[in-house]
Amino acid sequence: MKVYAVVLLAIVLLVAYFIYASGYIKEKTFDDLLFNEQACVRQKRAFNFSSLKRKSLEDVENINYLIPVVFNNMSRGTGLHGVIDVDGSVVVEPTYKNRIEVFGGIIRTLDDQSQAYFYDLENNELPVKEASPLFYEAKREARRFKEVNTNPIFTLISKASLGSGFVDAIESQAKLELYYMSYYKAPHPFYSVRLHSSKHERVFTVFDADLNFINQEYFLDSVYFEENGIARVHRVCGVAYMNMDGEYIFFDDSDY
Numbered sequence: 001m002k003v004y005a006v007v008l009l010a011i012v013l014l015v016a017y018f019i020y021a022s023g024y025i026k027e028k029t030f031d032d033l034l035f036n037e038q039a040c041v042r043q044k045r046a047f048n049f050s051s052l053k054r055k056s057l058e059d060v061e062n063i064n065y066l067i068p069v070v071f072n073n074m075s076r077g078t079g080l081h082g083v084i085d086v087d088g089s090v091v092v093e094p095t096y097k098n099r100i101e102v103f104g105g106i107i108r109t110l111d112d113q114s115q116a117y118f119y120d121l122e123n124n125e126l127p128v129k130e131a132s133p134l135f136y137e138a139k140r141e142a143r144r145f146k147e148v149n150t151n152p153i154f155t156l157i158s159k160a161s162l163g164s165g166f167v168d169a170i171e172s173q174a175k176l177e178l179y180y181m182s183y184y185k186a187p188h189p190f191y192s193v194r195l196h197s198s199k200h201e202r203v204f205t206v207f208d209a210d211l212n213f214i215n216q217e218y219f220l221d222s223v224y225f226e227e228n229g230i231a232r233v234h235r236v237c238g239v240a241y242m243n244m245d246g247e248y249i250f251f252d253d254s255d256y
Helices: 001-024 037-046 129-149 164-174
Strands: 067-070 081-084 092-097 099-103 106-110 115-118 154-158 180-182 190-195 205-210 212-221 230-235 238-243 250-251
Touching: 037 238, 037 250, 067 099, 067 250, 092 106, 099 129, 106 129, 115 129, 129 230, 164 180, 164 190, 164 205, 212 230
Parallel strands: none
Antiparallel strands: 067 081, 081 092, 099 106, 106 115, 154 180, 180 190, 190 205, 205 212, 230 238, 238 250
């Protein structure tokens, strides 16, 4: 009888070991909890396109800061492309089937045969010969500004190259080891930081000039704020647009 009891106990212990080794009953580590997909999905689900404020062109402060977006979120929305301002308000309703670009107040899109068409911000079609030079000059100017003003002061700097006080300030908040970072000074100062994780290959976060979290969430790719102060960030449940205060102004289900 004792022999059977010993054998049964051994079987129970062996099963318990395999369950533990599989991870089912392991205590969750900080790395396991970096990406809260359920909370991310709940936040996306609460986002409602129809509740977004609408803004007239007269109220747009800078047409060069407008953002082309797709109105598609968790099988809601039209799946069409429109334009929002930096506060998330809709300037151009979802109208275009295919991806759009906006430069200098001109919208460019392609049809299914890859033919380019140009429109103003009131969706009036523009003559290609007139609109095309204006659009591409505005696009080149935007790229020139980005190259001159928004290149990082220093980029991909490893932990070993940084002072201990600086590293401690980052790691004490991030709760993970710093891998490398880039610092952007103009037009918006911020630090884009990649972190080491034992569970995830790519973990990023972002700090302001005073080394405070801009948003305490972790991201799947590096964070970069454009001239308009908006970053298109890759969250665990999809794409979001975030301002310099760490607030999300728009969500969509675009491909990364």
